[in-house]
Amino acid sequence: MDELIASVVRGLGIGSTYALLAVGFVIIYRATKVINFAQPALMILGGYFTSLFATRAGLPFPVAVLLAMVAVAAVGALCERVALRPMVGEPPFAAAMVTVGVFIVLLIVAFRLIGTQVLTVGDPWGLSRTTVLGVSVAQVDIAKFVISLAAIGVVGLFLARSRLGLAMRATALDQEVALAQGVDVGRIFGLSWAIAGAMAALAGMLIGTASGGIEATTALVALKALPVIILGGLDSIKGSVYAGLLIGVAESLTRTYQPEYAPFLGANFDVVVPYVIMIVVLMIRPYGLFGTPEVQRV
Amino acid sequence: SDDAETGPGVSDDPCPDAVNADNGCIYLGVLSDLTEGPFAALAVPITDGQEAFWQRVNEEGGIGGYDVDITEFTRDTRYDPQEHSAAYREIEPEILALAQTLGTETTEAILGDMDSDDVIGAPASWWSGWNFEDNDNGLILESGYSYCLESQIGLDWFSENVAPPTSVLAVGYPGDYGGDSAAGVEAWTSAAGAEFAGFVETAPNATVGSQDAAIGQVLQSGADVVVLAVGPAETAEIVGGSAANGFTGQFLGSVPTWNPALLDTPAAPALQALYTNVAPWEDLDADTEAHAAIRESLGDELPANQGYIYGWIWSYPIRAALEAAVEEDDLTREGLRAVTDGLEVDFEGALPATTLGGDPNENVNRTAVINKPDPEAPLGLSSVATEVTGPSADSYEYAAACSG
């Protein structure tokens, strides 16, 4: 029983970082209809900057994290301005391919910055554990859960309540018409990349709390958000949260129990579990759990 | 002797930026993982170490009237067999041999070509297959033990100096690395009458996200020794995570499980308490001619990790082969290939002198160095025992590749 609870808690911890990463994808998708393959690089840069500010510059951890978020937001906005802006009005998949180019460039930057090092972000939690309701859980998992959901909450509220939130969605639906309503599409694009960048940076920090530290290649972990956004529904922040947690827990339970109870599924089966869940759900709900169906009428 | 017969990859013109402007130039290729591949963190220092090695060779006058250049034909192949084979074909007409070909699958992808081109090379991996003609047609000139022997020597040492393990678990990446190491573990347990608690196949964090699954299995296994063949971050996570959950067994880590930066991670205390590193040769501060030369090449700077040392030492067999070929007055590829079988390699004390080719069971290197994490040491490791051999490793019947 303890094992089960521990596994679920770990799952919620990691799942909430998936949700955070997913929100980054969703925000850019909601504003631009583009799936941003550069997100992993933004995430690893977030880990790098946190480490730089917290361990090398010796700033207090929360300050370091905020600075890292600002830095990566700036990187995101810059990428948008330089690489994505010229793609306004072009088919989303051509723009998605551009983000692949951006990813390659940023990833090399990350490799250059991180080099041959294993980074630690200097988080205050380390390997410490706390007992909650009689079960010993890692503080890191609680931190992941609380920080991710708080950040998502803030962003979600902003998008739902503000004029810019509506303008973002309008931009994604039809850029020309959005322009005609006076929406500064370029600014919206930049803004969405900046927010996504900040979210990715935060996620990078949380991923960086791994006890072994992170390397440049750890960037690819961000791809775990792909099944999450689809499962939740591409344009749904709420969906990202539920799907992130669901997948985190499913993955964690698989890690705990599959080697013992279903060894025939092979090693590291947890890697494919998110995709299996996603595929099954898509068969029943083609737009994920909370996605908006595309309106079609003739 | 300037009158040796020459072929592709050997030029009478000096190397670019030659140390000895009067010498001709021998071009060696490097196919490595230099930007975004999974081993870039290790491969970049490896390549640096090799460059330093050959720089020293040139500064000492070169080989047979030739300087050796390895930078001109260095290519980044990102640990991808396709890139590896394309890059090989690109540089092949210009090189005499390969100073480095990193990885097993990647090297396998070019072995056929190497065979028909008579190109020999030094590996950047310790796969057991390179010890056997069946796998490499005698083309790959390896240095030191294989992962398969590594784990056996490590366990021999452990049972003699710490405590005889009753149950050993292998955790690693499947295939040429962890698979090889696990095969050694299994062989050792059956020879020593211990329990083989199984092989936990894991993968880099970039793929699996975290080592939670491995940690879970370590905790469940009941093993008192765990042999690791993973990457550095994964090592720290497994050791730290297992310890935090109350695991009290010990960890033996393969050479590439270490990175000096691990001592800054939250797992550092656990590593210092529970982790032992097994390596084929000593770390930076050792007292051998080779290590002295390495330190000299570095000056005041420290390399990012041990890769620099690997790269350096992996270069000796190629140097020996070149010298032998010059001796035979045949500095062609065929000539070079002809001298490899039975070639005596002197590692300037870093490793015992080794004979390449012949019967692997006889010639293979079965010694290791045992290191412990040490914040005081330059690269975070200091040796607790050198030239370690053990009964099980010594008597292991080495007849074929352990994995693959």
Add this chain to the structure above:
Amino acid sequence: MLAVENLEVVYEDVVLVLKGVTLEVPRGQVVALLGANGAGKTTVLRAITGLLGVHRGSITKGSVRLDGAAIDHLDAPRVVAAGVGQVMEGRRVFAEFTVEENLRIGAHTAPGGALRAGLDRVFTLFPVLADRRIQLAGYLSGGEQQMLAIGRALMTEPAYLLLDEPSLGLAPLMVQRIRDLIVEINQQGTSILLVEQNAAMALSIATHGYVLENGKIVMDKPAAALLDDEDIREFYLGLREEGAASFRAVKHYKRRKRWLS
């Protein structure tokens, strides 16, 4: 005054669509722009509102001035902010938005308080939309979408409103209502440039009219004069000397007329 002077527009760097168009929308007036399909009417509107770029078009000559200031180099959001609203051709509502969200986005550049008032105004003009305020706009009928598009443009109370075929697809009764509505909006102080196929409707409320053919203005007269013009009567209004004829009577021969010089 909104003035277009000697405007030349090229699409894709090669297709010359407007060949020196000059027209004016004086403050407080309704100006009609008539012309066959493909004449370039929509292009004129795009040139004014800064949306040519989206269609790979560009102004190669001429100018657009708003109350004297050149706006041809401004991007669309700034043109809107300068007080030019528009109802785009083909409705173009945000299908995945609700009716209300469509209206709210219309008020994007409006000052904070204007939203409520704008919504009230639109819902009074179009009660159907009030009933459907939380329905997705994409499922509205064609005519309902047209109402929504007009309503959306009204949310900012623009000084100039460009309407691209607002009567398209509307029921006769609704056409009359839109017509009355345009008059009403105009009386509230908005100047209007009305592009229409329904020439009878357009000329009945316009003070001035232009006829665009093949990218050139071929007629430029007060609306009353146009209504009396024989060619306009025959080719735009369908009134011939003998009176309205049955479609069945139109024969297979081609009865085409060009105003081109």
Add this chain to the structure above:
Amino acid sequence: MSAPATARPLLEVSGLTLRFGGMTAVDAVDFAVAPGELFAIIGPNGAGKTSIFNCLSGVYRPQQGSIRFDGEDLRGRRPDAVARLGIARTFQNIELFENLTVLDNLMLGRHQHLDYGPLAGLVYAGKARRAELTNRRVVEEIIDFLEIESIRRSLVGMLPYGLKKRVELGRALAMEPRLLLLDEPVAGMNLEETEDMARFILDIRTELGVTMVMVEHDMGLVMDIADRVLVLDFGQRIALGEPAGVQRDPAVIEAYLGAPP
């Protein structure tokens, strides 16, 4: 010209009801269309006209009622199955394949008449080639008929609106339908184009003998060429009969026509 009332109807709709959530778009509507008839459906925006077409062509699944076409029950059939029975349509918002040429759009209309499989397509010799050629001939006849020879190879996306409408009609004709549904065929057209379209519609009936149902807001056209008119309001039938009678029906004037201008 009016249809023989005694002949067995080609299309028979009874009790047709379609709901979206709480809203009833089509409410127990009955009508029948005789072979060769030109039947019109009119009504205010949102009355449910297009929805009826969508039910007929299998795009929507009505909750109640029956649709019989030439004795076959259409309910539950997918659109492609309905198409194979011989029902073709045009769309209110042109639904052409914009990236294809006019020719390919029309050839697409012949999809069901080209009976070769994918393997034959890969080889494109023998059967497939022959089929393509014979059907190309059919399409060329339609191109002749609609007088769109000169734009055969143009990408449809580039065409002006009026021609697009004509191409869409051509695509529907290419299906060799027995029943043709026209959704606002002259919306957005100028007078001249409307006359052309009217001519084509009349010719389709007389020369090709195709039965048609037409939704249209241009009362001039409807009252002139339709044999019978069905009037809907809020999904319900409020009138059905010959144009002259319908035109005078107070309910129709009230809901739809408005006072004559």
Add this chain to the structure above:
Amino acid sequence: MSLTTDGARRRGLGRSGSVRGRPALYTSYAADQAIWNTPAKRVWTLALLVVVLALPFYLTRDVTSLLTTVFVYAIGGIGLNLVTGYAGQVSLGHAFFLGLGAYTAAVFGGEATGSEVGLGLDMAIWLPLAGIVPALVGLAVAPLAARVRGLYLAILTLGLVFIGQHIFNEADAITGGAGIGRAPAEPVLFGVDLTTRFVLFGTRINRDMVYYVLCLVVLLVLAVAARNLTRSKWGRAFAAVRDRDIAAEVMGVSLLRTKTLAFTVSSFYAGIAGALLSVVVGRISPNTWDLFLSIDFLAVVLIGGVATITGSIMGAAFVVLLPRLVDELSAYLPFISGSAGEGFLSVFQLQTMIFGALIVVFLALEPRGLYGLWVRVRNYWKAWPFSY
């Protein structure tokens, strides 16, 4: 002028009609519908073919083999273009089907070793099978894929890649397992071992040339077949489903059948490409068939141009040759160091960055791809010296 009708001229259609292009006169619809429907096209195609066939005699082995890779990527690219470019079903699962093809080939055409199965059959058998097996798998998953759209589909198919990789890693009897991999199928065609060196008319033909010709021939056959398919009723159905699926259905096009066909054919092409790729590379590793390979092929399609066969070939050339080109060019950049560790950026980091940046620049400048660029250039010369 007599070619255009009065009405068309009046509407200013001349530009998009045929006034300005050379009015091509055909005597029959058959001639009009042929692939090479103008003498100019026929001559140019023929000339190009001759050049391409002569090329390996003048090129070094590595370039020959790089071009062979271009052909292979073109085959895979055409396959992806069929499903993604023509039929509009964006797939990130292409790598999975390539892998499936490679392993099918290896099982039927590879040698059995102690640990891996291999039947050692002739290429005449294993090559078609390498297409058919993935095609059947494509056929099986298509109904699932047909249910979802757009990015949902893209990520759904990405799931195939991850699941596929898991299976490839686990099934070591077939794949050799992770980290080691296995040897590919043996290139023995009708009993002739293609790896032996032949002498033809006194010229030594090496293995790379043989592969070159082999892959070229396969590419030509498959490219023509794809072109045929796309100008047939099925190709039109693809486009219809892509652009407006409801309208397509109303025209009598079955969505399910059309999408299934697209997936099946595309998987066939992918399988062939995977099998050939493994032979050209010389080793099959389970890690090869990953997301990034899928993205490579998406790049082939997008950079070459959506919905064009010729474009896919151009795109393959771009994607395969660009890194090499950057490599060659960087020799001329003065400020970077040649070694792996020194300098602000190593030459390899710089190369990779340039590669990424070129993708961005290229797509920003020419979103319609190389084919679009080509059409523009061609039209420019056609219109020359008139502008407007």
